[in-house]
Amino acid sequence: MMNIVVVGGGHAAAQLSASLTEKALQAKVTLVSDEAQLPYHRPPLSKAYLKDAEPAAAWLRSADFYADHGAEWRLSTRVARIERDSRHIDLARGESLPYDRLVLATGARARTLPGLPEGLDNVHTLRTLDDAARLRGRLQAVERVLIIGGGFIGLEIAATAAQMGKQVTVLEAAPRLLARSASPEVSDHLLASHRAAGVDVRLDAVIEGYDIRAGSVVAVETADGSVRADLVVVGIGAVPNDELAREAGLACDNGIVVDVHMVTSDPAILAVGDCTAFPFAPLGRRIRLESVQNANDQARCAAQTLAGMAEPYSALPWFWSEQGPLRIQIAGVPEPHHERVVRGDPAQGGFSVMHFLDGALTCVESINAPADHMAARKLIADACRVPSDAASDPSIPLKSFA
Template sequence: MTHIVIIGAGECGARTAFALREKGFGGEITLIGAEPLLPYERPPLSKDGLAEASLPKFIAGAERYEDARITVLTGVTAKSIDRAFKAVTLSDGRSLDYDRLLLATGSRPRAFPGVPENAGRIRMLRTHADALAIRAALTPGTRLAVIGGGFIGLELAATARKLGAEVALLEGLPRVLSRGVPAEIAAFVAERHRREGVEIICGAQIAAIVEASDGARLLLADGIGIEADLIVVGIGAVPNTELAEVAGLAIENGIAVDARLCTSDPDIYAAGDCCSFPLPHHGGRRVRLEAWRNAQDQGALAAVNLMGAGETMASVPWFWSDQYEYTLQIAGLADGAQATVRRDMGEGAIILFHLDGEGRLIAASGIGPGNAVARDIRLAEMLIAAGAKPDPLALASPEIRLKKLLAA
């Protein structure tokens, strides 16, 4: 094997490239990125990176790619894949032959129906350029309307309040963080935002968005109008599967891969936000995860399997979000839980343990100031991976250390 091509220069693609060298791959590596910048971390874009309007947090500097003999092509996209001749055609007219190919094409923000993407006073947040445009508009007194009460929308709301903006957040469902976050923790987060002055409107049905030269207006189905200087849409993400679809690869809520991250073509793999895969700790159900940790884990797995290792997914899903002084962390997937056990950690920190019908721990959700829940969520992650069935009374007691349950 002489040439591995990676399409997508985000977290997953960059981590794969470096992992290939760390695992001893001596052939050629080409990393293709649509943005003009070197690969960077996306989580800070809705947090400190937005507040500070600084350069992005690069995964590595140019010299490190050079030292690792990784060719990075920026500002260029892959236009097509010729599976028969194992070649990728680029937007600048070049063609790259490959021996193995990784699709790490990520995802893009879901557009609001009928509203142009990133036009004038209506924005979405995905890239560093998006963050700079939003930050330029967030001055003290700016009226910001955020559509979407998921992680991105809430993080953006918190950052905007720190910058002195007035914030209204609209969520179409009955509560914020309805995807993967227990109602008790979601209520905690919503109350913290309200104390900070964020107006949260759940069950909001938007009838129209009207943009003018001096602002924009949201009209709700119940007749309520919301005036804003800037509207940011954060209603989820869509996997970038178009390249794979045209190439004839199997698609199922993303590019469908097996437990080794291999697509329906044995020489093409996919990883990160763009792919769906069977989750071993949840009965092999097929999921697609938009998460920083997943991008890192799958980047490492993709690297060894591109080299022929044949290893399978073993990691537990893990998510985190910063909300003012609180950090929310979740290990595993709580949907399908038959019982929930609460552990009060003190100082405003709690962890909810989610058990299936057989008493097996399948997820843990925690929130607290700073890193108050980090260690125990990590131990819970290990219990989930081990298929443990811990005593619910022990889970509820803060006096009983999770490390002891893991040892048992």
């Protein structure tokens, strides 16, 4: 019987466990996670979980599901090392586990802010359920919330805190929100929406220092003045947890390098989810994504590989975010040099930005336009030709291009 060991306890590990059972593979599956809980939905942590009266973790699968399928969990257990020659992993608490195939599903962690001392009482990052419980506990009691970073998680927390009646400031270093992951049209719409909800969004913000008293940040000094804060959230992106792979000598380049079958530079080791840098054919280069879709679909792909039925990974990336009244959906990967047309009227609240390269639809970003989004996503997945001028005309149904 094949001995499969999975490192990680997030979306990718849970999906891999489920997909392996579907393959009816004769395998012993052991999953090792340094978190104390079984895998749970991470997206609500920056949204409903922070403000709901009675928040509850939403488990991805029940404990019975894993037990019924013979998957064994080692929780609160950190993996310290991979010994590739003898094919085993060392756990931080001293034990070793042998493997025939190892899958790294180690995800990513919140980036910390250089120059800000660690361990400050009122400074938060958000990645895990424990982080969310700590943030939630503090958020209820404070007045002024300062968010450093205008990325997805920072903006979701800003919207949630504003809905809770907090005085919210967002400091973003770039000249626009989501500068690396969304088009200028989407950035502009989000900026206007957050400001209309009372969030003080400051672009081009240059942080010059911190006023720290009794172990807490009481103000952040910027080139444009001081911003007082009762609570600070650092939301400046995530870094891949690729140290285990790196120390074991696996190829890494902003994530663990995998091929189209999720196999690393060691054929006995696979990697899936936020921790991977994988070949993305539409752009002709490796990319790393942080999304539930990518974690789930890469886990399905890895299960195929482990079952000896390898199929190349070619899923269309998609992602969603909820920020107050806005539901943002993105399919494909926005590239700054692609042609863009806007479908719908941003002033009316719902619209899509459609991206084209050499006449082919490559990406669609939608705000409160779910029907157009799903239709466009299918057009991209099916590689349908869509004339960009016609696509911008909302009177022509997108389905007519299928």
